[in-house]
Amino acid sequence: MAARIYQPAKSATQSGAAKSRRWVLEYEPEQPREIEPLMGWTSSGDMKSQIRLFFDTKEEALAYAAREGVAARVIETSSAARKTISYSDNFKPGRLEQWTH
Numbered sequence: 001m002a003a004r005i006y007q008p009a010k011s012a013t014q015s016g017a018a019k020s021r022r023w024v025l026e027y028e029p030e031q032p033r034e035i036e037p038l039m040g041w042t043s044s045g046d047m048k049s050q051i052r053l054f055f056d057t058k059e060e061a062l063a064y065a066a067r068e069g070v071a072a073r074v075i076e077t078s079s080a081a082r083k084t085i086s087y088s089d090n091f092k093p094g095r096l097e098q099w100t101h
Helices: 059-066 087-091
Strands: 001-006 023-027 052-055 073-076
Touching: 001 059, 023 059, 052 059, 059 073
Parallel strands: 001 073
Antiparallel strands: 001 023, 023 052
């Protein structure tokens, strides 16, 4: 029984960072998914794949995994390095980049 601990990525449809500061513990799948012959749905007998636990800090998630005897690996994500600019920066007289359109 293994698990992964990570911070989920920011939602692509929202500009805010809500729900991306929490840490998530998810169990690794123990069985592969299979296609049900009657309806064609994807199913699995692995019940732990439905569990997602949320923690405020990485240390809390690691402490829970150690307490429950779960081998956990931490997946560190790096934040995107983005330069925040406004629309009016396109028309600044001292603009360094070439006009592209």
